[in-house]
Structure formats: C-alpha cells, structure tokens
Amino acid sequence: MNIDPRIAQNIVDNLKDVLHYDINFFDTKGIMTASTDSSRIGTYHDAACKAAGSGVTIMVDQDRPYQGARDGVNVPVLFNDSVVAVIGITGPLDEVGSLGRIIEKMTEILLRANMEQITRFNRRIMTGNLVNLLTMEHKDDGLMEALSMTLDVDLARPRSALIGFAPGVRLERLDQDNLYDRLCSICLSFDAPLFAVGPRDFRIFIHDLPSGTLKEFAQALQTGLGEAVGSDVLLGMGRVMSHPQEYWRSYDQACTVVHWTCFAGMTGVHRYDDLDGGLIIPALPPALAEEFVQHVFAGMKEERIDWFAEIFHAYTKHNGSITHAAQELFIHKNTMQNRLDALAKETGYNPRSLKDYPVLEAAFAIREYRAFERNMNQE
Structure with a gap:
C-alpha cells in the first residue's frame, strides 16, 4: 500500500504541531516521502527500512548509527495489520525515545482518518459517475455494471428520477462538499443511495416509497437543500422505470417538471403525470x-406582442370579464374592448371566440416558455 506524499505531509505537519520535533515519514523501502525538514525528503534511511522489514521500533544514536539516519526513533505504522510506512521523530533519545508509542498511535489514527476520507471521496465520485450514466440514453453498459457492483447498488429495482432545482442558482459555484454532505445525509436516511450534485440540479434515483415516506423525503430535501443553497428548491419527479436502461426517461421527465414548474411560478413537489400544458x-x-x-403573430414586433400578452393574460385571469380585466390594467372597459379587437384584427384570432382562444393561449404560452428556456441556458 503506497501512501500519497500529500497525506504523509499532512500527517507529519499535524504531529509536529503537537510534539514540536521534526517528524519524518518513510515508505516501506526506507525512502523519506514527507518531513517537517523538507531538505531530507527523498533520502534513504536505513533505520526506517529495517523498522519496516522487522515490524519493530528502531532507535538511532551514536551507539546505534544507521545510514542516512539522525538520532531519534523510527516506528513501523500498521494499517489493516500490515506495515505500510514508518514514522520517525528526530531528537535526542532521552527526549524522544518515550514518544515512540505516541507517534505510532497518532499516525495510525491520522492515516486511518485520511484513508476513510479518500474512501468516501472515491465513493462519492463513483456514485456521481453512475448517476450521470443513468441520466443518459446512450451509455457504457460495462462501466455502469462495474460501478453498480463496486458500490453494491442493485439496479434491478424499479426507480424514478427526482430532481431538485433552485431557480437562478448555479450549484457548481457553491461549496460542493457542503452540498454533497447535505444531500448524502438526507438520501441515506431514506435508503436512497443513488444521488449526485450536478452543475445546476440535484439528481436522485429513488425506489418505490410509500406516499407518506415520499412526502417526508421531499420535505427533508426541500428544507435541507434549501438551507444549503440559500433558496427555495423545486422538486420534480419522473415516472417509475423498471429497468436501468430506461432510467434516463424518468430523468428527462423530472427535468421537464422542474423547468415547467419554475416557468409557471409553482412551488413544492410535482410529478410528471400531474402536468397539463407542461406535457406538451x-x-x-x-x-x-x-x-x-x-x-400566429405574423411578424409582429416583440414590443407589440408583449403589449398584447398583458391584455390577453388579464382577460384570461378574469375568465373573459372585460370589466374586471380593465380594472386590473387601470383602463376603461371600452379601451379593453378596443385592445381585444386590435388583437383579433392583427392576428386573425379572436380571443372571445371559443375556436380561436386556444390558439392564442398556446401561442403566448409557447413564446413565453421559449424565452424562459433561452434565459435558463444563458445563466
């Protein structure tokens, strides 16, 4: 087992903060890979080599000299019952000799903490890679299976995608460790091991949950993730897919949900099957x-369409009541009538006609949604 020199340097720096002697870290061949005395890094140390080979502490002084060694104590470091390195402390034996057991235990604790951190990080990366693969229609099946086996995740279970989206927030610009820790804590408490933080959304694949548990999960996500990003979080859920090759469909559906709910100014949690115009x-x-x-708008200037949109939306909001729509816009009802007539004349579609109204409604909605999508892509 090779210890990354950066980990080794972190360990010796932490030990010196406590013991105030120069600390040296060696690999099992006696090469110094880290030290609080940087001039010695890369040198060979015969006492460290013997400590690694024998598994016992080696003392160095004038009576017990070793090639490349200075006075001090060299202690083998065990990890999973094997010697993986040697830690040394430089100084007179009458001062540092009794510290051998201390630096051994402290090094093992620091090493284990670093290795656990690396293990967690590697799992985070692998889980993120697997989740991202599952969002893709065309994927590397071999890599998907290898990752699922390594992570011990059963992909045979039916799952649906759940997307968390904070409008106007680029997650990639925030503290990724904090975001991941929040998401990890919530997901694992609900037995949902497939999750990742994307550049703009939180991506989760969940197995079938009872409606009450799903509601608790959604509330926990909205609260925890909302606190992490400092904004409200919309949740969108796709349909349940029975096979991992189909998970991407659920992810696309969930993305559609959050985009539409954001566009429509909706809040909370919404399912793909609950959408109306958002499906089309x-x-x-x-x-x-x-x-x-x-x-529909036949080359009309954008400012003119915006003007008509305000009129049309007020008319729609008040269910065709010209009087109430006029009051909302602070205009006379005859003025409202004239503007509706102008809309009918310039588009050829009369908003007061049951046949024409849906065409205008669709045209305004599509235009506004396309503008929303363009703004989203530019953020």
Missing part, C-alpha cells in the same frame, strides 16, 4: 415552436 409545450421541437409563434 416543453416537448415541442424548437423549430416547430418558433414556426407556430411566427404563424
């Missing part, structure tokens, strides 16, 4: 959406 408008190919909008 986001699914339109961009070219087709633009063609439809251009067809």
